[in-house]
Amino acid sequence: MRRLGLLLAFMLAIISLSQAFPLVTPDGIIKIYGMIPTSDGFALDIFSPYEFQGSGIASDLKVDVVDSEDRFIKAHNIEDVSQPGYNDRALYFFTFDQPATQIKRTRIETPNQDVYSIAWSGVPEASTDNITVKLYGVKDNTQEDTYTGLQKKQYDFEVKVTNNMAQGLVLSPKFFWLLDQFNYGYAVTGEEYKLLPNESVRYTLSSQELSPLSRPKGLSFLPENFTIDLEGWY
Numbered sequence: 001m002r003r004l005g006l007l008l009a010f011m012l013a014i015i016s017l018s019q020a021f022p023l024v025t026p027d028g029i030i031k032i033y034g035m036i037p038t039s040d041g042f043a044l045d046i047f048s049p050y051e052f053q054g055s056g057i058a059s060d061l062k063v064d065v066v067d068s069e070d071r072f073i074k075a076h077n078i079e080d081v082s083q084p085g086y087n088d089r090a091l092y093f094f095t096f097d098q099p100a101t102q103i104k105r106t107r108i109e110t111p112n113q114d115v116y117s118i119a120w121s122g123v124p125e126a127s128t129d130n131i132t133v134k135l136y137g138v139k140d141n142t143q144e145d146t147y148t149g150l151q152k153k154q155y156d157f158e159v160k161v162t163n164n165m166a167q168g169l170v171l172s173p174k175f176f177w178l179l180d181q182f183n184y185g186y187a188v189t190g191e192e193y194k195l196l197p198n199e200s201v202r203y204t205l206s207s208q209e210l211s212p213l214s215r216p217k218g219l220s221f222l223p224e225n226f227t228i229d230l231e232g233w234y
Helices: 002-011
Strands: 031-038 041-047 062-067 072-074 077-080 089-095 103-109 115-119 125-127 131-140 155-163 169-171 176-180 193-195 200-207 216-221 226-229
Touching (some): 031 089, 031 131, 041 062, 072 089, 131 216, 131 226, 155 193, 155 216, 193 200
Antiparallel strands (some): 041 089, 062 072, 062 103, 169 193, 176 216, 216 226
16 A cells, blocks of 8 residues: 555656756757766767768767866777768767766867867756755666576666755655656665755665666656656666
8 A cells, every 4th residue: 555655646746857968069069968887987979960071070079078177088989879871979988987976078079170168967956945866877787687688677876865954854765766768666775864954965776676678767756756867877
């Protein structure tokens, strides 16, 4: 009965989405679709329909990630993921020893020597008067089942929760719900905290195993009826 009540509350929620991606240059020439975690950093999925001297430029960009200390970190590998006959989408791979939240901006130079600086607004958040939840990163722990050959999907979510109230808050992982593209909810596990007024905590939530068909769509906080959009983060 309790689970049914949670599901009903979830389905009736007025969902507030906080979406970080895509990041777009002011003229719309270049879009960063999303960020893909890798074993030693991440990849940026970059799209550009722009051509220079009759050829697409998506895999010929000079892309640097600029961190909070103004270090330029260059892409160490580029993989074209365009449709055949196009050069409009590519993955740029970075080795990065700091969390994504240390990124300040992305600097992109085209073959035509146009230079763009895209502010990194890739930390989605959602909040009410009572609480603020920020998503700092997603770790994909998906593995292939050696017996069935199916993917065993599981994700970790690094979040920061701030108690905006003038009173204490009991924060439990049971308040969170992972939503897939079918609006099916999955439970998550993590630490339970008693937050002081205006206190914050940053920690990891781990999902239960998902169906091989499921794709994470949103991370919901049930008591406040909001959902953080996960598109572009895995």
